[in-house]
Amino acid sequence: MTDITLPKPRSELGEIFHHLIRDPLGLAGLIIVTLIVASALFAPWIAPYDPIALNIPDRLQSPNPAHLMGSDQLGRDTFSRVIWGGRVALQVALPTIAGAIAVGLILGMIAGYGPKWLDSLIVLFFDTVRSFPTVMFALAVVALVGPSLNTVILVIMVTSIPTYGRVVRTLTQSLKEAEFITAEKSLGASTARIMGIHIVPNVLGPLAVLAAMDIPTVVGLEAGLSFLGMGVKPPTPSWGSLLNDGYNLIRNTPWLIVAGGIPLILTTLGFTFLGEALRDVVDPKLRGKGGK
Amino acid sequence: MLSYILRRLGLSAAITVLAVALLFLIIHMIPGDPVSTILGPKASPELRAALEARMGLDRPLPVQIGLFFMNMLRGDLGLDVFSNRPVTQIVLGQVPYTLVLILVSILWSAVLGIALGCYSAVNRNSLGDRLTGVLSVSVIAVPAFVVSLYSLLIFAVKLQWFPAIGAGAPADWGDQLHHLVLPSLAIGLSWVGYIARLVRASMLEVMGEGHIRTARAFGLPERQITYGYALRLAILPTVTVIGVGMGFLLSAAVFTEIVFSRPGLGKLVIDSITTRNYPVVMGSVLVSTLIFVASTTLADIVNAILDPRIRAGK
Numbered sequence: 180m181t182d183i184t185l186p187k188p189r190s191e192l193g194e195i196f197h198h199l200i201r202d203p204l205g206l207a208g209l210i211i212v213t214l215i216v217a218s219a220l221f222a223p224w225i226a227p228y229d230p231i232a233l234n235i236p237d238r239l240q241s242p243n244p245a246h247l248m249g250s251d252q253l254g255r256d257t258f259s260r261v262i263w264g265g266r267v268a269l270q271v272a273l274p275t276i277a278g279a280i281a282v283g284l285i286l287g288m289i290a291g292y293g294p295k296w297l298d299s300l301i302v303l304f305f306d307t308v309r310s311f312p313t314v315m316f317a318l319a320v321v322a323l324v325g326p327s328l329n330t331v332i333l334v335i336m337v338t339s340i341p342t343y344g345r346v347v348r349t350l351t352q353s354l355k356e357a358e359f360i361t362a363e364k365s366l367g368a369s370t371a372r373i374m375g376i377h378i379v380p381n382v383l384g385p386l387a388v389l390a391a392m393d394i395p396t397v398v399g400l401e402a403g404l405s406f407l408g409m410g411v412k413p414p415t416p417s418w419g420s421l422l423n424d425g426y427n428l429i430r431n432t433p434w435l436i437v438a439g440g441i442p443l444i445l446t447t448l449g450f451t452f453l454g455e456a457l458r459d460v461v462d463p464k465l466r467g468k469g470g471k
Numbered sequence: 472m473l474s475y476i477l478r479r480l481g482l483s484a485a486i487t488v489l490a491v492a493l494l495f496l497i498i499h500m501i502p503g504d505p506v507s508t509i510l511g512p513k514a515s516p517e518l519r520a521a522l523e524a525r526m527g528l529d530r531p532l533p534v535q536i537g538l539f540f541m542n543m544l545r546g547d548l549g550l551d552v553f554s555n556r557p558v559t560q561i562v563l564g565q566v567p568y569t570l571v572l573i574l575v576s577i578l579w580s581a582v583l584g585i586a587l588g589c590y591s592a593v594n595r596n597s598l599g600d601r602l603t604g605v606l607s608v609s610v611i612a613v614p615a616f617v618v619s620l621y622s623l624l625i626f627a628v629k630l631q632w633f634p635a636i637g638a639g640a641p642a643d644w645g646d647q648l649h650h651l652v653l654p655s656l657a658i659g660l661s662w663v664g665y666i667a668r669l670v671r672a673s674m675l676e677v678m679g680e681g682h683i684r685t686a687r688a689f690g691l692p693e694r695q696i697t698y699g700y701a702l703r704l705a706i707l708p709t710v711t712v713i714g715v716g717m718g719f720l721l722s723a724a725v726f727t728e729i730v731f732s733r734p735g736l737g738k739l740v741i742d743s744i745t746t747r748n749y750p751v752v753m754g755s756v757l758v759s760t761l762i763f764v765a766s767t768t769l770a771d772i773v774n775a776i777l778d779p780r781i782r783a784g785k
Binding site for chain 1 (some may be wrong): 482485486487489490493494497498505508518608609612613614616617620621623624628629660679687717718721722726729730736737741743744747749753754759760763764767
């Protein structure tokens with residue numbers, strides 16, 4: 180008798196990865212995101228210069244072999260500042276989104292699973308928070324406590340909670356009626372068990388898609404606030420502060436704006452492509468409904 | 472219909488009250504207070520006490536919130552710290568600039584986006600459709616201020632086709648329009664892609680529905696079905712999205728106004744923050760919150776008028 184070797188079944192994550200790399204946009208997104216994350220992680224080894232070291236004789240250079248993206252008004256190497264700026268972007272984006280997901284997940288599940296009055300209350304809270312225009316709200320807070328990255332993180336986190344909470348609420352509501360949940364309940368499963376074992380794993384996929392699409396928004400907001408001088412403090416390199424330097428020197432050199440904008444555009448493209456492809460894998464029904 | 476509108480207005484009123492109260496509480500809870508913001512850290516205790524009394528900050532919190540609401544209902548948002556002019560007057564003076572900018576941006580992007588989305592849905596999977604798809608995804612999330620800076624650099628500084636600064640001469644419409652081109656390009660660009668995708672998706676969905684098949688079976692001309700029946704339903708999500716997107720539009724306007732040194736709410740806020748003119752900052756934030764709530768409400772009501780299913784309560 181010959182042994183029949185079945186192909187080893189892929190894990191769920193392996194399956195998602197397999198689908199991702201077969202979608203050209205997904206593959207492009209994955210590559211861009213990997214490059215951005217890697218360059219941020221390994222910034223000290225990749226950046227050719229110290230991002231805050233002054234070198235006045237080399238000021239305002241155009242791109243050249245010594246300074247790949249030129250240098251700023253203080254002679255700091257723009258390429259090194261771009262690479263280090265990626266760290267700031269991720270330092271803001273990751274805790275912001277993780278926090279918003281955590282709170283949104285809890286509130287969304289309570290709203291979706293709990294009693295009707297609690298649901299209405301939480302939805303009202305979501306609608307209220309959503310009615311703050313994020314940037315205006317952030318500026319009001321910054322006006323009082325002064326510019327800082329933590330303020331930026333906190334404000335964007337609070338205003339992002341409803342985005343995640345609403346999705347979790349809708350998914351929980353539809354899962355609540357599913358047959359396997361009814362079966363669990365009739366077997367005497369506790370609410371905690373149903374939430375932890377059945378609801379959470381089922382909402383994580385759509386949340387991951389949402390998070391991937393949300394990262395560019397958060398990174399853009401951080402850069403925007405730093406551009407306005409309301410985010411990172413000098414001399415910390417951020418893509419936004421690079422753009423601010425570039426804006427002030429727009430008639431002297433175009434290179435600072437070009438260099439500050441490219442990583443933002445790449446981040447946007449990378450995460451949007453990745454999010455789109457991920458969504459098609461996780462939930463084909465949602466096709467064409469992403470964005471804003 | 473009327474009852475739907477009344478219910479929706481009631482909800483908006485509740486959201487407004489909550490939003491204002493929440494804003495007030497958050498501002499109250501965070502470290503840093505308006506008095507030191509305005510006076511700076513070296514102010515004498517007497518000066519602080521005087522300003523606190525003038526702004527009503529020496530009273531208990533519930534009284535402060537109550538007074539704040541009362542004053543807001545009367546349209547009183549306090550006084551500018553420097554000029555002593557009413558904040559309401561200052562803020563409302565800037566609102567038209569921002570609203571015009573936002574409306575022009577959303578108008579051109581909605582027209583172009585709906586046209587592209589419609590074309591894509593009708594010519595599904597054609598080269599044009601695919602091109603539109605990739606382009607839409609690419610521009611959707613690029614931050615408006617990056618587009619602002621790049622267009623400033625290319626079209627104003629290098630090519631000098633458009634002005635770089637200001638909103639144009641007050642009485643000269645042509646000049647004002649000329650000044651609007653780049654800022655509205657920056658704000659609208661991402662919306663073109665977004666609306667195109669949205670219209671394409673909902674158009675395809677509508678085209679598969681029963682009443683469209685019935686219309687086909689009756690032998691109505693394809694053109695009439697596409698533009699008369701399908702498109703009318705397919706642009707509904709666009710209306711909602713623009714209403715809800717008002718927050719994004721306002722945020723984008725803040726950056727664009729700074730980049731192009733245009734007057735408006737955003738420029739007012741930033742200028743007020745740098746001069747520590749706290750009442751003006753709060754007033755601008757409040758007014759933009761009101762604009763946002765009003766626009767989402769309006770979008771929902773317009774939607775209900777256009778779509779009988781919503782009126783009936785789903």
